[in-house]
Amino acid sequence: MAHPPPPAAHDRGRFAPAPADSAVWDSHPEPLPLDSAPVPEYGTGSLADLLPTLAAGLGVPGMTAGIGELTPADRNCVFLIDGLGWEQLRAHPEDAPFMTSLLGSSRGGTGRPITAGYPATTATSLASVGTGLPPGAHGLPGYTVRDPDTGELMNQLRWQPWTAPGAWQPYPTVFELAHRAGVHAAQVSSPTFANTPLTKVALSGGSFHGRLSGEDRMDLSAAQLAGADRALVYTYYAEVDGAGHRFGVDSDTWRGQLAHVDRLVQRLAEQLPPRSALYVTADHGMIDVPFDETHRIDFDEDWELKAGVALLGGEGRARHVYAVPGAANDVLTCWREVLGEQFWVASRDEAIDSGWFGPAVDERVYRRIGDVVAAARDDVLLIASEREPRESAMVGNHGSMTPAEQLVPLLEVRS
Numbered sequence: 001m002a003h004p005p006p007p008a009a010h011d012r013g014r015f016a017p018a019p020a021d022s023a024v025w026d027s028h029p030e031p032l033p034l035d036s037a038p039v040p041e042y043g044t045g046s047l048a049d050l051l052p053t054l055a056a057g058l059g060v061p062g063m064t065a066g067i068g069e070l071t072p073a074d075r076n077c078v079f080l081i082d083g084l085g086w087e088q089l090r091a092h093p094e095d096a097p098f099m100t101s102l103l104g105s106s107r108g109g110t111g112r113p114i115t116a117g118y119p120a121t122t123a124t125s126l127a128s129v130g131t132g133l134p135p136g137a138h139g140l141p142g143y144t145v146r147d148p149d150t151g152e153l154m155n156q157l158r159w160q161p162w163t164a165p166g167a168w169q170p171y172p173t174v175f176e177l178a179h180r181a182g183v184h185a186a187q188v189s190s191p192t193f194a195n196t197p198l199t200k201v202a203l204s205g206g207s208f209h210g211r212l213s214g215e216d217r218m219d220l221s222a223a224q225l226a227g228a229d230r231a232l233v234y235t236y237y238a239e240v241d242g243a244g245h246r247f248g249v250d251s252d253t254w255r256g257q258l259a260h261v262d263r264l265v266q267r268l269a270e271q272l273p274p275r276s277a278l279y280v281t282a283d284h285g286m287i288d289v290p291f292d293e294t295h296r297i298d299f300d301e302d303w304e305l306k307a308g309v310a311l312l313g314g315e316g317r318a319r320h321v322y323a324v325p326g327a328a329n330d331v332l333t334c335w336r337e338v339l340g341e342q343f344w345v346a347s348r349d350e351a352i353d354s355g356w357f358g359p360a361v362d363e364r365v366y367r368r369i370g371d372v373v374a375a376a377r378d379d380v381l382l383i384a385s386e387r388e389p390r391e392s393a394m395v396g397n398h399g400s401m402t403p404a405e406q407l408v409p410l411l412e413v414r415s
């Protein structure tokens with residue numbers, strides 16, 4: 001996009017007066033109305049509603065069946081495929097014949113989309129799945145967010161810098177509540193995640209079983225189900241997301257990963273013990289973003305967007321912007337003007353009141369959310385080429401509220 005050149009150093013910044021020829025400024029399109037944002041379906045059809053629905057069916061106290069159409073089963077397994085959105089699955093039936101058979105047309109499948117939650121990113125979604133709470137309550141509202149106690153950015157996926165997990169996310173997980181209620185709770189994932197803070201706050205309770213291969217995870221998940229009368233088992237596969245980030249969602253590598261994970265789903269489905277239900281879902285979808293200046297706006301090169309910003313959090317399609325003291329309103333105005341119709345740009349309170357993070361936001365979470373929150377509408381990215389060189393080079397991206405990244409499958413197999 002065509003921005004005016006930076007002003008001279010003495011009046012540098014977005015508080016500088018508009019250039020004498022204001023045609024460039026006037027050319028900014030109208031900002032997107034916030035009520036056009038497709039807010040996640042918290043309470044009735046989001047990732048945070050899945051485990052409470054299953055746990056309610058198992059008789060775990062305090063759990064509510066938010067997803068009304070699911071029939072209770074004694075043995076429940078959730079298989080979370082990182083990065084496999086509903087739209088990407090629908091677009092590749094030839095690579096995923098088994099999951100496609102669960103979509104709801106020819107073979108009586110009941111597959112449907114649910115919403116990931118905002119932002120559509122792994123740390124946020126895993127916490128929503130495991131705690132059964134929306135981001136405004138569990139308190140992992142982004143890829144990176146500001147820790148109000150230190151004033152520094154914290155990466156919630158890598159948990160850097162280290163922060164006391166129990167203070168950051170104090171709620172018990174659904175696995176813990178199920179375990180206390182006498183339900184066999186287990187997670188079957190990569191050994192890498194056995195002791196991470198993210199696992200602790202999002203996915204702990206019962207027993208953790210690390211297995212390197214997808215096949216081993218499927219087999220062990222089936223065994224975990226078979227070993228108990230009432231069970232809640234979670235398993236996970238990461239590589240679809242990795243292939244999408246590196247090569248894009250239509251790449252050969254991505255389609256190969258889709259075909260592989262389709263065989264894993266079938267392998268697990270064919271081993272389900274009696275009275276079981278397998279639910280296949282994902283933490284978010286993905287969207288490819290072209291490599292040009294129209295689609296990749298570079299924060300580090302944009303004097304307008306940088307002015308008054310103390311910290312840039314989130315990720316390219318879901319930004320938390322933390323302003324220097326007193327500058328929040330000016331940053332909001334400027335970001336709206338510059339990003340126009342490409343992003344939904346909201347103040348913290350507007351985003352909260354619009355329900356982006358759930359029906360309510362806990363007090364301890366409030367200041368983790370940016371003074372300004374920007375969510376991509378089109379296939380655009382707000383990169384930061386200097387401070388985030390690795391993320392800025394990714395082909396496939398996710399985070400925002402568009403159907404491509406927000407809708408995830410909820411496929412069901414019953415025995």
Ligand SMILES: [Zn+2]
Binds near residue numbers: 122241242245398
């Ligand atoms: Zn990802």
